[in-house]
Amino acid sequence: MMKVLVAESNEQNRNQLVQYLEDEQIHVLTANDGQEALEVWSNEYPKIIIMDVDSPDINGYSLIEEIRRRELDHTYIIVTTSDEDVILGRSFDVGADDFLSVPIRKTELIYRIKASEKVLSNQENQTVIYALAQLTETRDVETGKHLERIGLYAKVIATELNENPQYGSLISSQFIHHLSLSAVLHDIGKVGIEDAILRKTGIYTQEERKIMQAHTIIGANTIDKVADKYPFMGFLKMASEIARYHHEKWDGSGYPEGLIGEAIPLSARIVALADVFDALITERYYKPKYSFEESKKIILESSGSHFDPIIVEAFLKQEEAFKEIAAIE
Known part of the structure; x- marks a missing residue:
């Protein structure tokens, strides 16, 4: 009490x-x-x-x-x-x-x-989130400010979608708040992937790729266990969806379940674009840094295949906000 x-x-x-x-x-x-x-x-x-x-x-x-x-x-x-x-x-x-x-x-x-x-509960939620997120940072040397930017990108997209007639009814202020909190846990499952695979710079073998893709299931299962113990933390349901499905693709070619279109939870579809965009504009140990225009071009080319076309439209309307967030180091 x-x-x-x-x-x-x-x-x-x-x-x-x-x-x-x-x-x-x-x-x-x-x-x-x-x-x-x-x-x-x-x-x-x-x-x-x-x-x-x-x-x-x-x-x-x-x-x-x-x-x-x-x-x-x-x-x-x-x-x-x-x-x-x-x-x-x-x-x-x-x-x-x-x-x-x-x-x-x-x-x-x-x-x-x-x-x-409510204020104290939100502070406790954020503490749990960032404590879990830090586990990812200790394993993946490329994470850094990535987590912070993902949350900000996701919030910008969701806020823009709130104005869209098709998606506006699905997005409330609570949805946006939960999304900005939950997005940072998208890769929490990487804590269960061995370093030899997680930090490999070359091309994955078929078996290694399968192991790496399992981080989506590991992440969702980890969050589900926390949610079972703390059911009052409603944002964890969304966090689990994001962790499990943020590598699904609009055309069904993603993983782990090969979901198609709107069968993919909206939260995961939003984070999918935010995650890929940040990976493109950031130098990683396996790739060089792309410019904003190059990254934008790749996102546009992936509309309807990798990404939900309406979410791509929201990205285009908010590209100035994306540029500002991308500058966070």
């Missing part, structure tokens, strides 16, 4: 906050002043603090700064105030995340708590 620390020097406000939170079955810790708040936070590590800035012993702004200096994981800090103009600017400058108006209304309090839980 998530812990919430109520650090209020005003007893009436403190008791009211505690009552409202306990009504919602929230585990509440309390502190009467800044020093006690710092001690409780240091010992209990609550993820959320609701506090005033008028503590008689430790100035509230100093307390926020001290927490920010010491914390290893982000603590979501909500300041209570009856004078927004005076307090809010400085509070946010020193590290506060949100505010709660005084007199306190239960409805507002609960919505603030729910909002903070």
Whole structure:
């Protein structure tokens, strides 16, 4: 259960906050002043603090700064105030995340708590994603900023497709958010491929190619195991789709299942183009770097065979954004 620390020097406000939170079955810790708040936070590590800035012993702004200096994981800090103009600017400058108006209304309090839980959940999701993605980086020396660029390319394409009558109904803000997170896990399965094959510079034998292609299945199975343990992380379903299917081709000549056209999940079709484009414009140990125009030409020539033609159109409409992302080193 998530812990919430109520650090209020005003007893009436403190008791009211505690009552409202306990009504919602929230585990509440309390502190009467800044020093006690710092001690409780240091010992209990609550993820959320609701506090005033008028503590008689430790100035509230100093307390926020001290927490920010010491914390290893982000603590979501909500300041209570009856004078927004005076307090809010400085509070946010020193590290506060949100505010709660005084007199306190239960409805507002609960919505603030729910909002903070979403922010903290997103931060935890990103931590899991990049921890897994780093596994790929330790095996594939060419990854580098590739992961960051893939996520950005995918977000640009999905945002453009949202304006397309055919695909707009399939793309929500949540889809775009999940896609930008999940795309970085597309090659997580490479952790299961031996270095002799993963880093080979020559042409693969038929058997080696089969082993290398298995990274799609390894990746999806790895993510599925994480998803089984953490089912509330909804983005992992999309991450599994991307890992498994981002090497499928529109004409059915891809792998691992030879899916055709719209049978390939939309998320994987988007990442397929983003992945190939980034590989083209980047120098790899097995190929030179191509120019943007050369890479664009190859993408266009592959429309309808490798790539979904509508996704290629979205790429063309956003080529300036692709150029900016491609410059990230």
